[in-house]
Amino acid sequence: MVTEAIPNWLKKRAFLTPQRTALIYEGETYTFQNTYDHAIVMTQKLAAIPVTKGDFVGVLLKNHPDTVMILYALQMIGATAVIFNNRLTQEELAWQLDDSDCTTFITEKAFEPMILSLKEKQTSYAILFKEELSQHQRAKVNILNEFVLDNTCTIMYTSGTTGFPKGVMQTYGNHWWSSIGSALNLGLTETDRWLCTVPLFHISGYSILIRSLIYGMPIILHDGFDEYRVIEDIHHHQVTIMSVVSTMLNRIVRVLGSEQMPSSFRCMLLGGGPASLALLNKCADKGIPVFQTYGMTETSSQIVTLSPEDSMKKIGSAGKPLFPSQLKIVDRDGLEVSSHLEGEIVVKGPNVTRGYLNREVETAEKIRNGWLHTGDIGYVDSEGFLYVLDRRSDLIISGGENIYPAEIEGVLQSHEGIIEAGVIGWKDEQWGQVPIAFVVTEKGNSISGPDLISFCQQKLAKYKVPKRIVFIDVLPRNASNKLMRRKLREELEKDE
DSSP, X not given: OXXXXXXXXXXXXXXXXXXXXXXXXTTEEEEHXXXXXXXXXXXXXXXXXXXXXXXXEEEOOOSSHHHHHHHHHHHHHTOEEXXXXXXOOHHHHHHHHHHHTOSEEEEOXXXXXXXXXXXXXXXXXXXXXXXXXXXXXXXXXXXXXXXXXXXXXXXXXXXXXXXSOOEXXXXXXXXXXXXXXXXXXXXXXXXXXXXXXXXXXXXXXXXHHHHHHHHTOOEEEOSSOOHHHHHXXXXXXXXXXXEEEHHHHHHHHHHHTTOOOOTTOOEEEEESSOOOHHHHHHHHHHTOOEEEEEEEGGGTEEEEEOOGGGTTTTTTOOBEEOTTOEEEEEOTTSOBOOTTOOEEEEEESTTSOOOXXXXXXXXXXXXXXXXXXXXXXXXXXTTOOEEEEEEGGGOEEETTEEEOHHHHHHHHHTSTTEEEEXXXXXXXXXXXXXXXXXXXXXXXXOOOHHHHHHHHHTTSOGGGSOSXXXXXXSOOBOTTOOBOHHHHHHXXXXXX
């Protein structure tokens, strides 16, 4: 059987467009040739550790050009990058390092207190701070001239909202087809520049790095999200595309006020869960082009996206599957249902993972006949557009009625005094479960719980109206800004 391969992405890009801008970070600019040269030095230093082809290398790093060079260098060596979430506790990090059988672990001094306690445990992997790499000697290394598409490029752990997290294996082919599918949908221009404020350890951030190499597109990299800095850099660097989740977009809209995005800005790529219609309508009023998407770690970023020509007439939809991908809605027996009927979203395509690291049982449960069973609930309309309702695990069943937290959250966030909202189901003797809402309000706003319940009563069926409003300073979110509903449940349990 012939294995499919593709030229080394960074090496090929440096050959094609060496002087084109690859990366901008805090005023410092790197061309693709610069980036290649830096990455080559990094491969030589990593080889001296030694890191070799086939190794699993743990990476715990912040958004920074050093991180970009290390991730590119691991590709060129042929090592698999096991990319860890920066918000992991020491116990969670230690567990994932052991689970993935890493031979080397690269981190930085910012995480030193946590890492020192790891060192005391006589770990089986070498621990290296990136700041030490500058003192390392260089060793000879064979740079891969091509990437085998079936080989594992990266491993990212799922958030682990239930049970232990699982390492999602992402191949070079997964990343390649994700980039191609995105370009076929969003289009590609010579002036495109992607602003990356999402973490590089998350698939939304890492996928931007891959697109940069494949498209020959500059990235403006931030070390975190700041809405004022975002708006400034969109203007200053003529940014055309940005990846966001709802909370980020909400903050951008608030700061923009009456200001408009520059005409050169063409795409706010919105992922991370369903967005409220109120937010999408606000963006439409301000002329902000929002393209809602649906994807996950297992699909190497987006797998469904709303095309530009449909963005206004299908507000609220995540769109149609990208060209290389497929989608269907199935019932509990796995049978496909008709349009407008709710069911589980299942997807298929060359960007879908082949499975979970060392988890054959879980892989077999989630991936059946090539179809990934996402655990998300949605429906497609008569034209095939996907509408994502919620996670199956977040569904509230009250008196036999299905209640989707995202719908209630959207209504609450449409109130001018509410910054964000989170809704969970809570046990109830009469109904089984009832919705409870947690809200974050604008500073100085004196809105009360009864006021918000009255507001919801005007917009929601009676059984969907929250039975209680809990005011909170900040909603618990993971590193990809997804709401952690189990943390909200823990808050209620404390009061029991």
